[in-house]
Amino acid sequence: MRREEFLRMLNERVLFLDGAYGTEFFKRGFKGLIELLNINDPGAVERLQTEYIQAGADILLTNTFSANRMKLKAHGVEDEFERINRRAVEIARSVSKGRLVFGDISSTGSFVQPLGEISFDQAYEIFKEQASVLIQARVDGIIIETMSDLKELKAAVLAVRDLSSDLPLIAHMTFEEDGKSVTGTSVEIFATLMNDLDVDVVGINCSLEPKQMLSVFARLAKYSKKPLSVEPNAGKPILENGKLSYKTSPEEFAVYMADFVEIGANIVGGCCGTGPDHIKVMTKYIGTKRPRKREIVSTQHLSSRTILKPIDTFLIIGERINASGKKKLQTQIQAKDFSNVLTLAQEQEQEGCAAIDVNFGIEKLLSKEHFQDAMIQLDRHSCLPVSFDIQNIDFLDAAMKEYVGRGLINSALAREDHLLQRVDLLKRYGGLLIVLAMEKDIPRNAEERFQLVLKAVKILEEHKIELDRVYFDPLVLPIGAKNDYHITLQTINLIKQAGLRSSIGLSNLSFGMPNRESINAAFLALCIENGLSGAILNSKETLTMNIIPGALSLQGKELVKTESTSQDPFVDLIIKGQKEKLMDTVRELLKQHDPLYISQQILAEAMKKVGTLYANGNIYLPHLILAAETVQPAFDYLNSLLGESQVVLGRILLATVQGDIHDIGKKIVATVLRSGGFEVYDIGKDVPAQKILQECRNYKPDIVGLSAMMTTTVGQVKEIADLLKSQGINVFLLAGGASMNQQLADQFGVFYAKDAVQALQLCKTLLKGGAK
């Protein structure tokens, strides 16, 4: 099927997706990796898919959710990779009765660096390989589902698009009730990046039941320019008569799905816990409906993984990560030491910038890896959106590929070949662009510069780049070299009159002059008066920064204020990953306090505040991981000073249950528990109950923590609990993971922790209380 045809269908009426596979097969008594059914019991897949067709589904998904090579390898069935995927398409096709068959792709099971262990390229190749088999087997389209890492989703989208530019592509992420993914990406960041990427439909699925998902979806509908799809769960699983079931009835599901349609969904279906009955009642209740028209936010944003910056009033870009003429910074960058880059990034955020310009200057001495590593480090430290001030097109490509979010290309010349190279990157990776009003040489007067702007506009329009994604740079030249700044002001004015945005590199004006700050500030005020929309500037110049709100207020405009996440400088150091500064602070504190006091009264208290910030949604998973890693060396150092009297709160054994190969969550829990003062033994993933019993006898833990991500493996928690109890193992048993919930934990007779922070608090409480 061609994309135009699919989009036409979407325009005509709301389409119905099918329901769950994993939980439905589990309900029907199947265990283990359900994708194996494609080759071991295809009749079971045929029956379920036939029921979905009879229920009114317009789109069947292939039973390939976990059928990427990485996941199959973890289950020991890598050799069946091609057969599982190919058969899945054949089975769906055989029962589809002319309805659409979409190849289903989901996470590799590991986050991409820096949150996980695999590289972007590895993830890309894994997705490309699976999509290739599905496309060769003639699916009508591809759906990428249940992604919680925007970077991993980006890898999957690019992989599919590199195989086919003609196939319909649906891209989904999964969000918590606060509209953020566990990796801290908001639904708005997801929507605005997907607006740029070459996908046909964007949507959300899993994690939430319909009533919880509605507000998240409403936010998606507000920010997404693409058609929308949605697949909620049928509630959280509960244990009934020894079997897991889901509480959202088909009727409740249908009543809520109608609301999604009213908000603007083009495709509706079900995720975990939904079955043919849910789909049947939904299709009958909603019936044939034309999609609703939506009111979409028209403002533009830059973003990183966790930060979304509206830029319509005025865009302030910090210029200070510029290695030109800074020998020490150049040497550090060459050695891939980005500590000063990170410090500069964080300082500029504090100073009020919305984005940071990254200009390494010495590109001839660098490689692609330098830019990739820099982007990974900036992402790891949850920095502001990036302005890519990178001249070498291959390096620019490498940086944009690695970047998570919607960045700014700085810059393209108004020369067609130069501009088109950057337009290609903009189309591939998304983001915004600065175009200089020059080709080879800088025109002498404003009219000539403006003519080049118009020339660039024509090229951009021909290549379908929305002009509100582009800033035009009228060029600022040093007044010290007798350049007339009025030409810049006149060009800004012409750009403004044409309804376009402009941005300048401010500091160039005062190059070589005394009193640079006052000159820059005065000129910036003139530029704003003439219609300037953004500037790359030195945000350390207080005067310059202060005139911006003033100049804007004369025009009746106001900058969006940014709030600091924490009022505590000690906590700020920790969540910003300032290991060295934290150690310096700890050494300073040691002059006044003993190590035990610093460890327990200062560091532990700061981590408690970090936990509260996380629990309240002020910071996100990347911050939490970084905080735990940042504080660990300080704890280790203090413990080394304490010698025998060092504080170990308790001993914890962690494992992912048998049949489950997800362990990123468990690793995060381990990191946080260690940073909280516990001794942690992580015995890995896919661990049988007997092995856990054996390791309990070896390590003699106080607490055993179990992770179960999948609904098909969550029952293992109860088996382990029963086994340990029957064998007289006296431990607290704690369980977590996407498929666990409080109700299940109560039924299994274990404790439940929603996330790493809750796990830490719970472990502390349990060991204070004593009784197991």
Place this chain on the structure above:
Amino acid sequence: MSEVFYPDRLDCMPDKRIFLSRAGARYGRIDESLIHRVNELFLVALEKIEPVVFYSTLSLSLLPEQMIPSNFQNVTAITVFLSTLGSSIDNLISRLTEQQRTFDAFIVDSWASESLEKLNERFDHLLRERFGKGTMRFSPGYGNVDLRMNGYIVRELLKVDQVKVLDSGVMIPRKTTTCMIGWFDEKRRVPENVE
């Protein structure tokens, strides 16, 4: 004696756009907290109803003249049916009113009216599949048929004990309607889901 049709709950799930419009609200304009409240009431009401349809198809000559709508010309037979959601939904509305939950009572009342209409539409559709071409659906109280004919329909024609008819023609439970459809060519096809 009448025949009986027990619908699925799905047959009684009204379109939110329509029942909210009946309640004076625009579905697309109400805020999210209100949607949740409306949905909760929707599901509570759906749980409460005991929908059933009693019906009988008769030759025109067997019906009293004052019961035959004037626009039922050239019909050969008429199906008369009574649909009710039962008394529990009435009780729910009363209880909500007594508890001063006027908004909730208002929404459930609008919901139930539209639910009954949805049921009538569904049954209408099934009858047309069976009997072919017919008149528009007609209810006493409109045109030349007096509302008080409900007494005859309920007590004499369909013999439905569960429904009480007041002298005014008003029926208890409140969410009850009587309808008629005239057939031009009574084919008496029998789809499974009607009998």
